Amino acid sequence: MTQILEVKKLKKYYPIKKIGRRSYVKAVDNISFSVRRGKILGILGESGCGKSTLGRVITRLEMENGGDIFFLGNNISGINYRKIKDFRQKMQVIFQNPYDSFDPRRAIIKSLEIPMKLLNIGQNRRNRIEIIMDAMERAKLTPAYDYLERYPHELSGGQLQRISMLRSMLLKPNFLVADECVSMLDVSVRAEVLNMLLQFRSELETSILFITHDISVAKYMCDRIMVIYAGKVMEIADAKELISNPMHPYTKALISYSPIISPQREKDRFTITGEVVTPIDPPAGCRFASRCPFAKEICYTEDPEMTEISPGHFAACHLID
Ligand SMILES: Nc1ncnc2c1ncn2[C@@H]1O[C@H](COP(=O)(O)OP(=O)(O)O)[C@@H](O)[C@H]1O
Ligand SMILES: [Mg+2]
Numbered sequence: 001m002t003q004i005l006e007v008k009k010l011k012k013y014y015p016i017k018k019i020g021r022r023s024y025v026k027a028v029d030n031i032s033f034s035v036r037r038g039k040i041l042g043i044l045g046e047s048g049c050g051k052s053t054l055g056r057v058i059t060r061l062e063m064e065n066g067g068d069i070f071f072l073g074n075n076i077s078g079i080n081y082r083k084i085k086d087f088r089q090k091m092q093v094i095f096q097n098p099y100d101s102f103d104p105r106r107a108i109i110k111s112l113e114i115p116m117k118l119l120n121i122g123q124n125r126r127n128r129i130e131i132i133m134d135a136m137e138r139a140k141l142t143p144a145y146d147y148l149e150r151y152p153h154e155l156s157g158g159q160l161q162r163i164s165m166l167r168s169m170l171l172k173p174n175f176l177v178a179d180e181c182v183s184m185l186d187v188s189v190r191a192e193v194l195n196m197l198l199q200f201r202s203e204l205e206t207s208i209l210f211i212t213h214d215i216s217v218a219k220y221m222c223d224r225i226m227v228i229y230a231g232k233v234m235e236i237a238d239a240k241e242l243i244s245n246p247m248h249p250y251t252k253a254l255i256s257y258s259p260i261i262s263p264q265r266e267k268d269r270f271t272i273t274g275e276v277v278t279p280i281d282p283p284a285g286c287r288f289a290s291r292c293p294f295a296k297e298i299c300y301t302e303d304p305e306m307t308e309i310s311p312g313h314f315a316a317c318h319l320i321d
Contacts, residue, residue, distance in 0.1 A: 003036055004035055005034060005175055006034040006035075006069075007033050008067055008068045008069075009030050009031070010032070011065045012053050012054075012065055013025065013027070013029075023280055026230075026281075026282055027053040029050075029282075031067075031231075031233055032306075036207065038207060040207070040210050041207075041225070042222035043055075043226055044225050044226065047213060048276050049229055050228055051213075052211065054228075055211055058177060059091060059093045060076065063078065071091065088119070089119045089173060090175065092173040092176045094164055094168060094178045096180040096184050098157060098163070102164070108149070109149065112166070112167050116132075121170065131170065139196055141163065147159065156189070158186065161182070161193050169200045169204065169206070176206050178208060183212070194220060194221060215255060215258045216258055216261055222239045224242075225237065227254065229276075230288070231279045231287070235247060235316070236315075238312060243255060245313075248320075253272045284301055285299055285300040285302060286317070296318065296319070299319075302318070
């Protein structure tokens with residue numbers, strides 16, 4: 001099976017209180033995409049656009065309000081992960097802050113061993129420790145015993161995030177969601193954390209949903225990139241194509257703001273004004289219209305469809321022919 005994850009018209013609406021009527025934040029609104037085996041799909045967008053919500057719904061930490069999620073060919077919509085056999089082994093998630101995902105009172109070795117034991121990986125304790133030591137060595141976390149006997153607070157954020165990746169990978173997942181996994185770390189250690197993820201992907205052919213607000217990190221990591229804005233997909237394409245040939249005005253703006261990606265484009269820097277909108281009871285039309293310098297009348301009245309502009313390159317914008 002090459003399609004590991006397939007998401008169709010996924011919706012996550014949060015009810016909020018507004019006097020006199022029921023309102024919703026449409027955090028994820030009709031999002032569709034798929035991820036092939038061994039591929040990394042980037043989810044790119046500014047803070048508040050719905051990236052983490054998408055990750056939480058896919059990993060079954062929250063339930064959707066509509067749409068379908070197919071994982072390894074099975075429809076897992078509406079099903080809590082506790083009800084899905086082997087789910088926690090097959091789909092893993094890595095969060096921004098590694099200190100939140102380790103028990104502070106447990107030595108690292110315990111935190112690594114417990115999930116393996118629960119999932120019957122390794123024959124006995126000795127064998128599990130051998131597997132852990134070997135993985136630590138290969139991940140260049142050496143000497144391994146130096147890390148294994150320590151507690152989370154005795155490690156740096158970068159070291160602990162690498163160990164959290166290793167803990168996931170020991171379970172040989174088919175799919176991994178990494179949500180802003182280097183955003184909290186010093187710039188100096190980001191590359192080694194990202195490289196470790198790339199190494200795992202090649203070794204295990206794990207598919208990754210790589211969530212980031214940083215376009216240069218997305219460029220480094222991803223095979224394909226999906227740009228979202230206020231709960232909607234604006235554009236999706238192969239990473240190189242998206243960055244060298246952006247079609248959507250929002251993608252163009254994101255690229256133009258990144259000095260690393262477009263230093264030579266200073267002169268034709270593309271600016272958008274206003275704040276990111278929160279999609280509370282969003283009006284008809286394109287969600288980006290209120291900030292788009294090119295918006296026409298139709299942009300305020302009709303929601304643009306996702307259209308394939310060139311093979312594998314999709315965008316939702318009335319201004320593109
Ligand atoms: N539990 C919740 N209740 C109400 N609104 C929420 C909840 N979680 C997220 N939101 C809203 O959904 C939108 C998307 O949030 P989030 O997925 O965290 O964005 P991102 O990860 O891209 O920064 C935001 O407007 C946020 O305020
Ligand atoms: Mg987030």
